[in-house]
Amino acid sequence: MSATPKPKVTVILANLGTPDEATVPAVRRFLKQFLSDTRVIEIPKPIWWIILHLFVLTFRPKRVAEAYASVWSNDSPMREIVLEQTELVKQRLQLENQHFDLTVVPAMTYGQPSIYTVFEQLEKDPQEHVILLPLFPQYSATSTAPLYDAVAKWIPKQRHLPGFTLIKDYYQHPMFIQALADSVLTYQTKYGKAEKLLMSFHGIPQPYADKGDPYADRCRMTAKLVAEALHLHEDEWAISFQSRFGKQEWVKPYTDVVLQQWGEQKVKSVQVLSPAFSADCLETLEELAIQNKELFQHAGGGEYAYIPALNSDQAHIDLLASLVQANLDALTHTLAHR
Missing domain, CATH: 3.40.50.1400 (Rossmann fold)
Incomplete structure (x- = not known):
């Protein structure tokens, strides 16, 4: 007799994003995507399009690319840290939740790894539940809300929808x-x-x-x-x-x-x-x-x-894992009683 399959759960740790490289073309692509979001810039689109393309994307990428180059190592510092955070949270959660087929992945609202690429993978491998944790301690319509928008764009295209939890913020946890x-x-x-x-x-x-x-x-x-x-x-x-x-x-x-x-x-x-x-x-x-x-x-x-950000400090990983674990515990209870 075959064992009952474990419920599939994906946890997404999402940050804002970063260019692919510390070069002018890469920075220009990133800024175009980021600054085209009406959550970020609320100026009327026709006016902002002119400002963005004639001024911002013409002059700003060189200065920003030079700034990135001053802090860039093998990759963007943010991306390196988010990948490390994801791996550490994954190790912690998989150890404590062996009754789930649990995946933990990184994502960015702008740039790579893209939140939309993550959603494409979920379409190929349907999940019982998805937990999205924006790595923004304080909610803002300019940072957290675009992730809500990404979810809203993805959901109408799905036939087999997972349960979905979006952790809003944790500014006073x-x-x-x-x-x-x-x-x-x-x-x-x-x-x-x-x-x-x-x-x-x-x-x-x-x-x-x-x-x-x-x-x-x-x-x-x-x-x-x-x-x-x-x-x-x-x-x-x-x-x-x-x-x-x-x-x-x-x-x-x-x-x-x-x-x-x-x-x-x-x-x-x-x-x-x-x-x-x-x-x-x-x-x-x-x-x-x-x-x-x-x-x-x-x-x-x-x-x-x-003073450096919390980055991959143990106390930070404990916090992130705890935020997700509370929702996994609730999911465990729900699945046991449905």
Whole structure:
């Protein structure tokens, strides 16, 4: 008598994306895909098409490619880290869920490995259930929502639909907050505590927040909880938002403005943490670690250090696995009682 087949479950760990290479053509392809998404850019399409093709894709790729080249090794840092995160989470989940035929795969909203390629594979190998974990701790319509859109595009084409779970975010999850706090303490144990801790998050345009995007409020809550976990006084830390693009107002305060002011105030030392990034990437390794260090010190500031993202730290892998495991436990219960 043959054994009952194990239910097939696929877990997808998805990040935003990265170019295939640190070259101008590859960066141009990536920026075209990324900046053509109406979730990211809400300017009317005809107007934005002209701006994108005549200006952005003409002048920006060279500068961005040079920035990528300064942090690129064998591959994009983000892609290398996401692949490592996926492998570690897979090992953990497969060990603890042997009653499932469990697959864990990486995906990117833009670039490779594409979320759409993952969906194509699911069509060839129908699953009982799919769990999608966006690697964005704080939900935003500019980052997490495009993954919802990808799912929405895929579902109408399917005849054999799996159950589907999309984990929205985890900006105040106790394991997340503790992992961030511990990363700061570990760094400070080795290098000492700075006069100021700056928690810098990727920004979004202020009009997006005004229309209801909860991202900035979630960032503020993350920062508040981390500061509380570290027992910091109000004058020992600040929150800021980086990477603004274009001329419109973005959520404030701006990271570069805060660092400029601290430099002018002769702040002796600054450490920067970026709790919005689950993997180090161009915005952390080049913008935060290099550009903003130069800005702060040129303005008169002292020592400056970037504290790495959680990346593949054990506490981070434990968190990601735990987020998925809660849904696998619920699925186990559901399958046992249907």
